[in-house]
Amino acid sequence: MSKPARRTRITASKTAAGNITIRPISREKNGSVWVTHLVQGWQENGKWMRKQFSDRSEAETFAALKRVDVENKGRAQRMVLSSLTQDQHDEAVSAIAKLGTTYTLIEAVDYFLRHHRPPDFTIRASEALKLYLDDKERDGVRDRTLVAIKSVLNQFILVSNDPWIHEIPPSLVESYLRGLRAKNGKDKATKKTWNNYRNDLGGLFAWCCVSDPGTNRPFTFENPVVGVRKFSARQVREEQEAKPRTTSPGDVLRIFSTLLRWRGGVMTRYFAYLYFAGVRPDELRRISPREHELLSMKTRTLTIPANVAKTRQERQIRISDNFAAWLEATPGLIIPPNFDRLAKIVRKHFGLSHDEARHSFISYHVALHRSVGDVALQAGNSEGIVKRHYFNTHTQDEGGDFFKVSPDMNIRRAVLASRSVSEKSPHLRAF
Numbered sequence: 001m002s003k004p005a006r007r008t009r010i011t012a013s014k015t016a017a018g019n020i021t022i023r024p025i026s027r028e029k030n031g032s033v034w035v036t037h038l039v040q041g042w043q044e045n046g047k048w049m050r051k052q053f054s055d056r057s058e059a060e061t062f063a064a065l066k067r068v069d070v071e072n073k074g075r076a077q078r079m080v081l082s083s084l085t086q087d088q089h090d091e092a093v094s095a096i097a098k099l100g101t102t103y104t105l106i107e108a109v110d111y112f113l114r115h116h117r118p119p120d121f122t123i124r125a126s127e128a129l130k131l132y133l134d135d136k137e138r139d140g141v142r143d144r145t146l147v148a149i150k151s152v153l154n155q156f157i158l159v160s161n162d163p164w165i166h167e168i169p170p171s172l173v174e175s176y177l178r179g180l181r182a183k184n185g186k187d188k189a190t191k192k193t194w195n196n197y198r199n200d201l202g203g204l205f206a207w208c209c210v211s212d213p214g215t216n217r218p219f220t221f222e223n224p225v226v227g228v229r230k231f232s233a234r235q236v237r238e239e240q241e242a243k244p245r246t247t248s249p250g251d252v253l254r255i256f257s258t259l260l261r262w263r264g265g266v267m268t269r270y271f272a273y274l275y276f277a278g279v280r281p282d283e284l285r286r287i288s289p290r291e292h293e294l295l296s297m298k299t300r301t302l303t304i305p306a307n308v309a310k311t312r313q314e315r316q317i318r319i320s321d322n323f324a325a326w327l328e329a330t331p332g333l334i335i336p337p338n339f340d341r342l343a344k345i346v347r348k349h350f351g352l353s354h355d356e357a358r359h360s361f362i363s364y365h366v367a368l369h370r371s372v373g374d375v376a377l378q379a380g381n382s383e384g385i386v387k388r389h390y391f392n393t394h395t396q397d398e399g400g401d402f403f404k405v406s407p408d409m410n411i412r413r414a415v416l417a418s419r420s421v422s423e424k425s426p427h428l429r430a431f
Contacts, residue, residue, distance in 0.1 A: 121216035152200040166220040170227035191231040244359040249401040256414035269330040276323035278361030288334040329407040368399030
């Protein structure tokens, strides 16, 4: 037999009305003496009240009416059976009073449970990150991407003092993003950086929300990043430079002339792939061990497999005559020993940005051949990107000079081929 529900008191206590009293007070002024009657002993809005009357009958009438009001306090409210204790009832009344008319008690409780309700298994952000990266590695995410994700998330964990995953609110994520700065340490980070960091954080929290018995997930029930703003593609484009940075044909000659003579030309083959095939640096690292398989001088094509390409779609790059000449002149490894240090030295010496060589390939290719579709297929970009960023950045003559840059191993310098790039076996002349 179930225990009967307890009735919650919603009326004033029986002794409350008895506290209202009438007290006579003698007053004197200018030799005159009179008596007033002070009614006291009740509260309104949490404050003790009193009222003074000159006539005793008026004071008694007022006191009687006030006692009735106090006695009947709460009778205008609905009488309900409730399992709440008196303390629980009082807390509910207090909570509703604090919320006012802006939110209901149910809305406040729902919000709290969404953002603060601990799941069955709780975990710190740092431990969740380890499991997340392990899962991504098994999915085949490239090493460089994993390093970037780990860097972003570790920064967040450090700034937020490694919180419990289920206790992270949108405000904490947005505060972290607003604190991001540019490389100079002063300017705000770009909108593109904001979006990239937001995506990395969102990926972690979305993964934490998915049920998985193997990792005791979910770690949380809500993704806090969903409530954080994301800049539109138009807003990101407006903030970026109008045209990507490229290397002039004259500077390309100077760079490759130097590379041929520096440390036996050990970095020349690598930069030839970047400048004259437009391969992404990350892709080039992955095709290096498979060069003999993916490079065909018979068909004059370089294949970028789907599991190597950034877009996860296979593409083929046509080997131009000058690129073929560089491949023939610089046999050996694409990625030589001590590569990272050597590449850093070269980029710093010539002031090269990360994708400047690839930007140069696309810009000069479309300038020379005037085919947006062709270069988009070879570079692994969309035609829209090529039109927006690379079209008409250079003249056709500049494109012709770029694809004439070839090696002269007799003088160990980069030179311009005397014939057009479409002709075979170009004769080389010094520049």
